[in-house]
Amino acid sequence: MPAGSDWRTQPPSDYAQWNPAPRMPNQPKPLTTAHHQFAAIVQNSFDAIVSKDVEGNVQSWNPAAEQIFGWTADEMIGNSIRVLIPPDRQHEEDDILQRIRTGEMVPKFETERLHKSGRRIHVAVTVSPLRDPDGRIVGASKIAHDITETVEIRRRLVASEHQFRSLANSIPQLAWIAESDGTVFWYNDRWFDYTGTTLEQLRGSGWTALHHPDHLERVRSKLQHSWDTGEAWEDTFPLRGKDGEYRWFLSRAMPLRDDSGEVWRWFGTNTDITVQRQHEQQIQMLMGEINHRAKNMLAVVQAMVMRTADRSFAESLGARLQALSRNQDLLIKRNWSGTPIGELIESQLAAVNDLIGTRVLIEGERELLLSPVASETIGLAIHELTTNATKYGALSNADGTVRIACEIRHTVDGPKLDLIWHEQGGPPVGEPNRAGFGTVMIDRNPRSALGADVEISYPESGLRWCLNAPLDRLVATP
Known part of the structure; x- marks a missing residue:
């Protein structure tokens, strides 16, 4: 095509084979x-x-x-x-x-x-x-x-990948990413540093070689459940390092979902909690030792009371000391983090344990985790009620029953716990002439310690005790 021309004035006959020489005016080539x-x-x-x-x-x-x-x-x-x-x-x-x-x-x-x-x-x-x-x-x-x-998009992708790798390799956890079916295709550098493995060695089921055989099947089962259901996964188990030693890890995986809500991939981490577990075990051992010594001290006090005090008083005080000891056992068992209310009630029914499920019925909320203060207060109240029922109330004969109901009720003032002790079928009862120490434990103590309302009634059919307390005064703090 001649200089100065363009596609709009003279289309070429063949772009790959082009003759730039101009044609004579009397020899036009028809445009096809x-x-x-x-x-x-x-x-x-x-x-x-x-x-x-x-x-x-x-x-x-x-x-x-x-x-x-x-x-x-x-x-x-x-x-x-x-x-x-x-x-x-x-x-x-x-x-x-x-x-x-x-x-x-x-x-x-x-x-x-x-x-x-x-x-x-x-x-x-x-x-x-x-x-x-x-x-x-x-x-x-x-x-x-x-x-x-x-x-620019490519540059941003490279920068994003670099940022992700820098972050993933800087965190203290072992980290990994899996496809939606659980097939792991990426691990961070800390994983390889700890395990001494390569990605090729971990493909397929290669990762199972790092698990302790005592825990492998449990881990595999829980993982598969998450792969199948899309539920977040959490477990604790040991992993073998490149030195052949096992360390304990808290492991989690979260599903990453696409716009339609389907699981696209999984992001997982393994956090080394070996030192934390060792500290917890040491604390548990120390708490057990303290509990043991406290029980010994209570036993000494109880023996002294039995030798120096009136028999009836000594037995009553001894029973209360044992109730305190049971509360302490439950709190030690859970590192003083709290006690489920159902477990607390059953522990204080130890004297009538054989009647639970027949003449003693526990209904309603059983998993509410009570704080140490609430555990002690409610535990001592249940102990006093149990003692009274076995001596004078529904459990003093062969036919009476006790119904214990726990219910969380939502009010305009916030959620509250209703705890009811209701006796039936025992000897006729009446309001006592005086308020003894037992009354303090079931009435004044809950009011003072928990901000609770306590109602005690004495219908002839059997004692009825109702505690109503704000939930925020009862529950254990995480």
Whole structure:
């Protein structure tokens, strides 16, 4: 195509074999449908399609080239293509022209070119030689695709991956990522540092070799349950390190879901809790020793009371000391974190343990975790009620029953616990003439310690005791 012309004035007969010599006016070549189609493709392409001679001078310039580079066809045709090339990349044009002259095609490569404004543009370029009808190389065709946005996305992905890897390798936990079916495909550096393994060794079921055989089946079963249901996973078990020693880990995995709510992947961590477990065991041992010594002290006090006090008083005090001891046992068992109310009540019914489920019924909420103060207060109250029932109330004969009901009730003032002790079928009862120490334990003590309302009634059918306390005064703090 002659210099100064473009695709709109004279579509080429063959873009790969192009004769730049102008035709005589009396020898016009009719434009075929194929020519028009080819011209339309070039004109409407989103890629810059440019032709140049073997010296690098532009011969044609389509609208997309103008849009990408900012130069018009009138500004570029007849001028060197090098105006688009940054100074530090001029050697690329030298190489391209040399290869084109030898008939070599330059496959797609990514580079930078200059916009008319001077800013750099990322482009993917393909260059092919152009031949005339005799097969001589007369120029080159260049197709350039603007990949600035693609490069930016790629840069962000690289930065995001680098940020993720830096974070994942900086955390103290072992970390891993699995497919939706539980197949682990990535571990952080700390995992490999601890286990001394490679990703290849861990593929498939290779990870099971790191688990202690006493725990493997349990771990595998719980993991599979999470893979199948999509529920978060948590477990504690030992893992073998590269030194052959096992350490304990608290392990968790959370499902990562796609927009439709389906599990896409899993992200898991293993936190070394070996030292924490050792400290907890030491604390447990110390608490056990303290509990043992406290019990010994209570036994000494009880023996002294039995030797020096009235028998009835001594037995009553001894029973209360034992009730305190049972409360302490429960709290020690749970590291003083609290006691489930059902377990507390059953422990204070030790004297009538054989009647639980028959003549002594416990109903309602049993898992409410009571604070140490609430455990002691309610435990002593249940002990006093049990003692009274076995001596004078429903459990003093062969037919009476006791119903203990625990219920959490929501009120405008917040949730409250209703704890009811109701005796039936025992000897007729009446209100006592005086308030003894037992009354203090079931009435005044709960009011003072728990901010509770206490109601005690004495219908002839049997004693009824009702405690109503704010839940926030009862529950153990996590």
